[in-house]
Amino acid sequence: MAAVDLRHQEALSEVVALVAAGTAGTRSALAGATGMSRATVSQRVDTLIAAGLLLDGEPAVAARGRPPLTLRLNPRIGAVCAVDLGATHCRIRLADLGGEPLGETVATIAVADGPEAVLSWVDARLRELLARAGRAPAEVCAISMGVPGPVDFATGTPVRPPIMPGWDGYPIPSFFAGRYDAPVLVDNDVNLMALGEFAHRPGVRHLLYVKVGTGIGCGIVSDGALHRGAAGAAGDIGHVRVPGHEDVPCHCGNTGCIEAVASGGALVATLRAAGCEVASTRDVVRIAGEGNALARRQVRLAGQRLGEVLATAVSFHNPDLIVLGGSLAELHEDLLAEIRGVVYRRALPLATRSLAIETSLLGGRAGVEGAGRLALGHLLSGSGLAGLLRRSTRSARGAGD
8 A cells, every 4th residue: 555655646646636626526527637547547536545535425416327426535534723823813723634614713912922932822722622623633634824924934934034023043843843743834924815815716826915914915826826936035025115215214124114114013103103092003994994084194105105016016927916915904995995096007007907906805814724725735745645645544543443
């Protein structure tokens, strides 16, 4: 069995990934999608069923003849933990391998408390979710986490994150290594939001997800794949300099960054200096929504400044869609309208001919959706499938004992 798994690992990965995505749910559909013969498909499906990774499900609807059995991932193979860690919040979702939720928790936290405190809190909440779902820690087969800063994706290490004091160079996967027998994937939070949003946008191939909250960031999907760049810094638009604001300091150490003049944090500082009682981006959203004229004017100015940066990004990347997320996106009548106006006026006409600019469909769930998809994609890849098959084999042996 082990030799077969290694020899056909990539082919098995293709089959199981199509089933997981819902693209091909029967043997005949798999043959059509892959170009393999039905005999070859049946052999590989039988291998995956014998390993416990796939299950035969309900009969499919058929026009005539005997209906074929549908295929599905075995939800009992393991559980996937998705974590969306922001500057002031954390959302954790536990799901089975088929994507069915097993539990979720959302709480206010402070990422500035440092990695040991924050990750210990995440670990404790994950164990609570596992206990409530009747699952053991040994059943966790992947942990995927988004963090609000630049990340070396290969090592899962934050690199000089401006709003994460104490996290620079901290190897996040190492924290979980002794606690769970599972791969740990760490990425920038906005990358995962882009991935989650993209999965709910059929027909879109090129997407920019722009988060405007306490800070500003951008995730890029290019031709259907998440684009991180050479070192994982792609999309870090928050520190693009905006002309005319060279006297405004940014927490990154430079001056005039778009994050320093148009983020939720920047609006809080501006409104407080003007005498408004605001302490957070949520307060800005609240008073602007209530009709505070100064707050609405500052939000519109932020939209214009962000639109200037995004107009350049549109001419450079030529996306089908820009999705606006983050807490300030709730003020779409002011913020989104200004961004649209500037982008459509300033970007190349060819680049905006089929461009849509919209707010997020998923809202605060985009990060955990993307984290879950990143984890499942890794588990079902050619490199990740071997570990999943070993896990399913151990599970089968344990059940037999």
